[in-house]
Every structure is written in C-alpha cells, then in structure tokens.
Amino acid sequence: MTSKDPLLRYSFAARMxxxxxxxxxxxxxxxxxxxxxxxxxxLVRIKDDEFATLKYPDLxxxxxxxxxxxxxxxSVYDQLMTEEQAQQIFNFMDKYRDRKFxxxxxxxxxxSSAVGxxxxxxxxxxxxxxxxxxxxCFCPNAHVYRRLVDAIE
Numbered sequence: 001m002t003s004k005d006p007l008l009r010y011s012f013a014a015r016m017x018x019x020x021x022x023x024x025x026x027x028x029x030x031x032x033x034x035x036x037x038x039x040x041x042x043l044v045r046i047k048d049d050e051f052a053t054l055k056y057p058d059l060x061x062x063x064x065x066x067x068x069x070x071x072x073x074x075s076v077y078d079q080l081m082t083e084e085q086a087q088q089i090f091n092f093m094d095k096y097r098d099r100k101f102x103x104x105x106x107x108x109x110x111x112s113s114a115v116g117x118x119x120x121x122x123x124x125x126x127x128x129x130x131x132x133x134x135x136x137c138f139c140p141n142a143h144v145y146r147r148l149v150d151a152i153e
Contacts, residue, residue, distance in 0.1 A: 011137035015108075018116075018135075022128050023100045026116045026138065028108030041100040044089060046111045048078060061099060064092045070110050072143035081111075086147035093119055113138035118148035 012031075019025040027035060032045070033052045042062045045051055048069040057063065066085050069078030093101070093115075101119055105111035113132055117140050120128035132138050 014135045014137055018128070018131065019100075022120070022125065024116055024119055024128070025100070025102045026108060026112045026132070027102065027104040028112075029104050029106050031108060032102065032104035035102065037102060038100055041102055042092070042096040044092060044101075044103040044112075044115060046103070046105040046115070048106070060102075062092070062096065064089065068111075070105065070107075070141060072141055081144050081147050083147060083151070086144075086151040089115060090118075090122070090148060090151035093122055097123065109137065110139050110141040111144050114140035114142075114144035115148065116140075117145050118152065121149055122152050 015026055025035075029045075029047065029052055032043070032054070034055055036056050037043070037059045039059075041060055043060045043064070045063065045065045047065075047067055049067070051065055054063075066089060067079065068081040068085055069075070071078050071080055074080055103112045103115045103119070116132050116138075117129045120126070120132065133140060
C-alpha cells in the first residue's frame with residue numbers, strides 16, 4: 001500500500017501490527033477484496049448488501065458471509081445483527097480458534113472491529129481488545145460486540 005495520506009498509512013500499519021502480533025486482521029471490504037491470505041486463514045465478511053468479489057477466495061480455508069447493518073439501535077430501514085447471526089459468527093470463530101482470522105465490513109471500522117474485540121474476548125486476550133478499542137482507525141459497534149459476547153458466554 002503506497003499512500004501519501006499519513007492517516008491511511010497509520011491505519012494500515014496498525015491493522016498489520018495487530019495481525020502480526022495476534023493473527024487477527026481487521027479490514028475494510030476494499031482491502032479484503034485485494035488481500036492474499038496466508039495458509040490456514042479464515043474470513044468473516046459482514047455487509048448490509050451485496051459482497052464484492054474476492055480476488056483470492058480459494059486461498060481461504062473457510063469463509064462466512066453475514067448480512068446486517070452498521071447500527072446499534074433498531075431501525076425500520078436496516079437490519080440489526082440478530083442473536084442467530086451472533087451465534088453463527090461465534091460458532092465460526094470457535095471452530096477456527098487456531099487459525100489466522102480475517103474479518104471485514106464495509107469500512108473496516110465498526111462491525112469488523114467489534115468482531116475483533118469479541119474474538120479477543122473469546123481467546124482470553126484483554127490486551128488485544130484494549131488495543132483495538134484504543135486504535136483510532138477502529139470504533140467497535142456496541143450492539144455487535146454485546147451480541148457476540150452474549151453468544152460466547
């Protein structure tokens with residue numbers, strides 16, 4: 001990634017540092033579409049509409065696609081994450097606990113970072129959860145996080 005925007009460079013560097021330290025990569029859809037995964041990597045894709053085509057789908061061990069909006073309060077216009085979707089994501093995370101884990105949403109800021117925080121919680125990594133929360137390029141969706149923690153516990 002060669003960007004002259006220092007915030008974009010920082011954002012990508014922060015994401016890659018978490019990946020190198022913990023095996024968790026939180027991306028935007030644009031980044032995820034181009035990302036070439038290492039062996040033994042799984043992917044969770046979150047959107048509120050159609051998914052873009054991945055460049056390297058066959059390189060992932062498994063892919064879970066879930067549709068819900070980036071909201072944390074009920075809306076007549078958008079779908080809030082359901083308990084069933086939270087359970088589906090938890091089951092996927094639990095099944096692939098020992099794999100490298102990539103998660104993306106549209107912008108890579110809210111829903112995917114909430115899943116990342118829940119992944120850290122599930123794996124007993126409070127320092128990672130705190131790191132995600134303190135990294136400026138992330139803003140975990142509170143509803144998504146609560147639903148996932150409820151599914152974990």
